[in-house]
Amino acid sequence: MRKDVKSATWVAHAGGAKDESSGGVVPPIQPATTFYRETDYSLHNPENTYVRPHSENVRLAENVIRKLEGAADTLLFPSGMAAIAAAFRWLPSGARVVLQDGIYWGTIKWIQEFCGRRGITLKLVDASDAAALDAACEGGVDLVFVETPSNPWLKVVDIAAAAESAHRNDGILIVDATAATPILSRPLGLGADIVMHSATKAMNGHSDVLGGVLSCRSETEIWEAIRTDRADSGAMMGPFEAWLLLRGMRTLSLRVERMSANAQKLAEYLKDHPAVEGVLYPGLPSDPGHALASQQMQGGYGGLLSVLIKGDMPKALEVAGRLKLFVRATSLGGVESLVEHRYSIESHTGLPQNLLRISVGIEDISDLIEDFGQALGQ
Numbered sequence: 001m002r003k004d005v006k007s008a009t010w011v012a013h014a015g016g017a018k019d020e021s022s023g024g025v026v027p028p029i030q031p032a033t034t035f036y037r038e039t040d041y042s043l044h045n046p047e048n049t050y051v052r053p054h055s056e057n058v059r060l061a062e063n064v065i066r067k068l069e070g071a072a073d074t075l076l077f078p079s080g081m082a083a084i085a086a087a088f089r090w091l092p093s094g095a096r097v098v099l100q101d102g103i104y105w106g107t108i109k110w111i112q113e114f115c116g117r118r119g120i121t122l123k124l125v126d127a128s129d130a131a132a133l134d135a136a137c138e139g140g141v142d143l144v145f146v147e148t149p150s151n152p153w154l155k156v157v158d159i160a161a162a163a164e165s166a167h168r169n170d171g172i173l174i175v176d177a178t179a180a181t182p183i184l185s186r187p188l189g190l191g192a193d194i195v196m197h198s199a200t201k202a203m204n205g206h207s208d209v210l211g212g213v214l215s216c217r218s219e220t221e222i223w224e225a226i227r228t229d230r231a232d233s234g235a236m237m238g239p240f241e242a243w244l245l246l247r248g249m250r251t252l253s254l255r256v257e258r259m260s261a262n263a264q265k266l267a268e269y270l271k272d273h274p275a276v277e278g279v280l281y282p283g284l285p286s287d288p289g290h291a292l293a294s295q296q297m298q299g300g301y302g303g304l305l306s307v308l309i310k311g312d313m314p315k316a317l318e319v320a321g322r323l324k325l326f327v328r329a330t331s332l333g334g335v336e337s338l339v340e341h342r343y344s345i346e347s348h349t350g351l352p353q354n355l356l357r358i359s360v361g362i363e364d365i366s367d368l369i370e371d372f373g374q375a376l377g378q
């Protein structure tokens with residue numbers, strides 16, 4: 001397929017993937033773990049030896065994501081955390097890491113433990129404050145890791161400024177853009193060296209695949225180390241998951257458009273509700289991250305928002321319990337709306353007890369608003 005088509009066209013056509021042998025308009029699943037050689041011992045297909053490094057289905061899904069990100073190369077992993085771990089494992093002991101505070105707690109927990117074990121200096125900083133991030137990089141840094149918009153605080157990080165701070169101090173910048181998706185934000189174009197997504201979330205979008213992905217701006221030595229590490233350590237996505245992901249991504253632009261539009265309307269409704277103390281969503285003009293998000297995101301602000309319910313923890317749990325359409329479950333980015341009381345999951349990280357994190361799906365917005373209305377008690 002022509003390489004110059006727009007992203008929405010590219011994803012809808014799965015980057016041109018078809019079944020060449022049967023003529024099927026979708027690619028087949030190739031479950032083989034090993035690939036045969038001819039009588040002269042040459043590989044039948046020189047691209048495929050063994051599935052740990054070589055999978056047709058993984059390659060097809062990577063090809064779609066690479067184009068969406070404007071990346072030089074893309075690597076899929078069996079989970080978002082496996083992608084993050086791979087993005088850190090190349091660091092030598094004694095290295096210096098700057099990490100955004102208040103992001104997805106699973107990321108912070110793993111990085112803290114990893115850096116502790118390996119004797120890596122770790123600085124946590126509120127990266128939505130560009131000056132604070134710059135100060136944390138001062139004196140040298142190897143890796144800066146930020147998440148924007150962040151989960152569940154919805155803070156927005158200036159990617160271009162973060163890249164500048166990292167590069168000036170001889171480090172690289174990795175951006176977790178899971179909540180933005182490659183439809184709304186292209187961190188590599190703003191100077192990030194690597195962009196990461198949990199493909200479990202909006203990228204697959206149907207709450208039925210665990211996956212993660214890294215894409216690079218250029219194929220550096222660090223990238224080579226990450227690629228080799230994936231093959232050698234075996235952090236490979238399975239062919240069936242890659243096939244499902246490719247299928248899920250065909251509707252990515254449509255889903256993200258609808259989720260963002262729904263989230264915007266829900267945030268506006270909740271912001272003015274008398275039973276609500278506040279709404280964290282960069283799409284709201286009153287949000288501290290709004291101006292920056294408007295600059296570095298296109299087409300919306302994503303489907304993730306947090307709402308602070310007036311009252312204490314029992315009140316927030318009562319609202320969550322009364323919701324009928326929002327499924328009470330962790331995760332985000334699926335076609336169905338979810339609600340989560342984050343404090344019940346991470347009580348040690350200083351989250352407000354009255355915070356409900358909402359992942360807005362693709363339902364009819366009037367149903368979602370009505371559901372929240374009855375749960376809040378109009």
Ligand SMILES: *Cc1c(COP(=O)(O)O)cnc(C)c1O
Pocket residue numbers: 079080081082104106107147151176178179198199200201210211212332
């Ligand atoms: C879910 C999530 C992850 C971890 O991804 P998994 O696929 O669950 O391993 C990382 N970052 C963010 C922002 C997430 O929401």
